[in-house]
Amino acid sequence: MPKTETDTPKMKPRPIVRLGIFLISHSLLVSVVCCTAGVLALLLLPLLAKSTYISENALMPGSASSMISNRDISEANRLASDLSGLNFEPQDAAALESRGILTKYMSDLGAEVSYHKFHHKPNQFHPLHFFSSPDSTSSVKNFSCSAHGVNTVGIIRAPRGDGKEAIVLVTPYKFGKSGAAETLSLSIAYTVFSLLSRVTWLAKDIIWFVADSQYGEYAPVEAWLRDYHTPVFTGLGTLNADTCVKIDDLYVFEQKSIAQRKISDGFRRAGTMAAALIIKVADRNELLEDTLNIYAEASNGQMPNLDLINIVNYLAVHRQGLRVKVEKVLTLLDLRWLEILGEMFELLGKVARSLNPGWKFGISAADYIEGSATLASSLYYQALGIPTGPHGAFRDFQVDAITLEISPKVFPHNKARHNEFLLRGGRLVEGVIRSINNLLEKFHQSFFLYMLTSPSKFVSVGVYMIAFALLVAPLPLVAASLYADANQLDLGVKNTKSTPTATASDELDITFRSWKWLYAAKEVFLIHVWGAAVSLLPYFICQIPNCSPTSSSVIWVFLSMLSLLILYLIVGSPSTHVSISQPEEKGEWAILKSATISAVFIGLLVMSVVNFAAAEIGALLLVPMCLMAQPLKLDMKAGKLRSFLRIICNVVLGFVAFPPAAFFVVKTIFEGFDSINMGDFWNWMESLWAWNSATYIYIGMVHLPCWVLCLHILLHSC
Structure with a gap:
């Protein structure tokens, strides 16, 4: 007897389809579970943070002894003394003299010195230029003499290099109206620059970029990087011709200066930038010890390779004895509910270790609060998308860079303490440069997507993306469930109206509803x-x-x-x-x-x-x-x-x-x-x-x- 159509067994849907139907039909429960788990996953991130480690073995931080000597310190003090002596002169004359003094010291070390002129252009909202930088030639139009700055650049060619790679040191400095902190940061950079001009192990060119920060610290760095990566076939002299008397005076001053100084009138370049360090000394003083603040966030949440932060943290803590800090949301430190949550996690950790000593779940309540405040700061500044320092300009050109802000312990009129601070700061920068100098390629081994919970702990993208995935997972399920419910309601209306008495208008209404x-x-x-x-x-x-x-x-x-x-x-x-x-x-x-x-x-x-x-x-x-x-x-x-x-x-x-x-x-x-x-x-x-x-x-x-x-x-x- 032949089988009828009704006797044919229906094929069951695939397991993945049945799972999807089940989740859609229980979308309310799934939403509650996923959202709760997503918020809980965020709160657990400080517990799940891992200790930092050096991924690239070639870096070898701290493997060599420091070579900075008292001679470098004394030369840096002499430079600072010469610059500080100009503070009583008129601003324009002091700026001219300080730039000349800095050029002399660079030239005496055998460096190639050049000037870079940039024009300050205030940031303005323009929808057509939102995701692109302004054209380098457009900034030359319609500028005034009061809206320009002149950077000073010194380049040391590596004796063991081929000129294809370079390391950049940046020190923001207000020519003519600098403070003691800026002069001190200049002294640290000069200490390292003086040493690197004599060593034989250098394999990458060294660029010392003294940024004219009268219009901020970011603008001069961004302008120089834009010109560095966009060649302009005109010399500095042609840019300044018949325009600003102050810049012409600069050239007159240089022509009258010491003959052995060689100042280039064109834009000088080195190789591809391997990394950059922005060196700053904070105006504030610490009461207990010298501290180092690391700023790493760049535009749109970009971060440098974690190895760069790791070597700075390792050398600062284990070699120079500095206290390393990163930004944190201070108001979170006093929240009572966060303290209670930390105590709960601490108690759970103790219970877990009592059951199995191998379980390393849980941290102390104090560490949890500190980690949460630091994580919140890292999350906020990355979400804000605004660079936290001049290093952000380098990250826009895919160059790993961080800002090192050193806060010295109070040392008024204490020359020995002053020299010790210069020595520690110089040795830290020297050690970082030696590690980067060992690299045969760009930073790539460690993480680029991460959040810090302390200078020595981080949460990788594979961990913190779980919270985001849990939060957004219910959205497609709920959307499908709502659409299915609405279609079922329409289907019920359609069955009700599909009667012999249904009119043409009813059928048209059903069509519109579908x-x-x-x-x-x-x-x-x-x-x-x-x-x-x-x-x-x-x-x-x-x-x-x-x-x-x-x-x-x-x-x-x-x-x-x-x-x-x-x-x-x-x-x-x-x-x-x-x-x-x-x-x-x-x-x-x-x-x-x-x-x-x-x-x-x-x-x-x-x-x-x-x-x-x-x-x-x-x-x-x-x-x-x-x-x-x-x-x-x-x-x-x-x-x-x-x-x-x-x-x-x-x-x-x-x-x-x-x-x-x-x-x-x-x-x-x-x-x-x-x-x-x-x-x-x-x-x-x-x-x-x-x-x-x-x-x-x-x-x-x-x-x-x-x-x-x-x-x-x-x-x-x-």
Whole structure:
């Protein structure tokens, strides 16, 4: 007897399909579990941090004895004395004389000395130049004599090298108006430079770049690097001809100076930069011991290779006895709940070790608090996307660089203590240069994606990405679940209307309903276009003369709200396209929520590629708000405790996730309520676009539009 069609057994879906269906059908439980696990994973990061180690064996830090002698220290003191003697002269004359003195000392060491002129150009918002640096030739136009600086560059050619690689030392210095700290940093650099001019083991050229920091420390370094990597076939003399009398006076001074000094009138270059060290001495003094602060964050969360930080930390602690510190959020050190959490983890660690001594879970409460404060600082500065020092300019050219800021112990009128400080600082820099000199290739063995919890502990990308993955994992599941529920509701309506009495208008209405996801997708797209327009508004607001930050903030908010209102009046919302009955109300906002969650998921994933820390913080704010968003009207009608709690959570999350509100909440927590000023938000956003931070694009084109869409869902049908 032949088998009928009904007798044919149905094929079971594949296990992966069944797993997907199971997760989608239980999306609420999955969301709660994943979000809770994601937040817990963030809190566990200080416990999961590993001790740093040298990945590249060729570095061999501390394997050789220091060669800096008292002769180098005395020469550095003489240079500092000559420069300090110019402080009583007029600023212009002192700048000219100090530059000449520095050139003389460099030339006496046999270095190739040249000048580099740059023009200060204030950072201005321009949408077409957001992700690109200004053209090097454009900065020469329309400059004034009061908006230029002159850097001094000295190059030592390596006796054992071929000129293809170089190591850069940078010392910011205000010619003519320098302080004692800047002069001291110049002395440390000269101590090392003097030694390296005599050694025979040097295999990489040494560039000593004295940055004219009268317009900041970042601008001269960025200008020099841009010209270094973009050859300009004109000499310095042609750039200065008939333009600024002060620079012409500089050349007259050099022509009258010592004959054996050879000053190049062109741009001098060495090889490819292997690494760079920015040397600074802090104005503040430490009471107990000399300390070293390491700054490593560059633009858009970029970090140098961890090996560079590791060798600095190893040499500073184990060879020079310096106390190494990295930035931390100090206000977190006094939080009671963080202390309680640290005590809980400490207790769990003791219990784990009592069960098995081999388990190394848990740290002391004090270490946990310190690690959390340092991790929060690392996460914040990486998410901010603004360099924490001149080293950020090198990282834009894929050169590993860090800023070393040394804070000396108080030594007023103590020459022996002063010389000891110079010796320790010089030996530290010498040891780092010897390690980099041993490399046959660029830094590549260690991590580039990491966060620090202390100078000697770090969390790699393979660990901290787990928290982000757990936070965003529920988004596609919830979006699919909402879309499936809405389709099932439409299917039920379709079956109800598929009767002999159904009219042509009913069939047309069903057709519109089957495509209603297009209206939600259209609204999501238009709101994101509105977000792009809001991101461009500061370009026009900046054209308003004499506009204060507070006024600019008010204008920005007003224009943003006005443009959003006009958009809704012209285009409308999905509810204006089809008229639905009360039982189908859920289908409309569910489709809109599904499209919004999908946009959030895509935006966070894209941002994680550009700046992972910004995506991490964004997920903490957006994911709970998107998952909990539901029309307030429905919760009010329900009248249950669960609905009331959800209303409170939605209102709180909606307030905290609003970018200006989030900024002021964080500022209040860290600095107090008295520090709030409406113009601070404008200044903060201005710093983001001035430094071309991708976080600005994320806030304007991902975070803010998704916040507006969630607000639309909350107010749906109200």
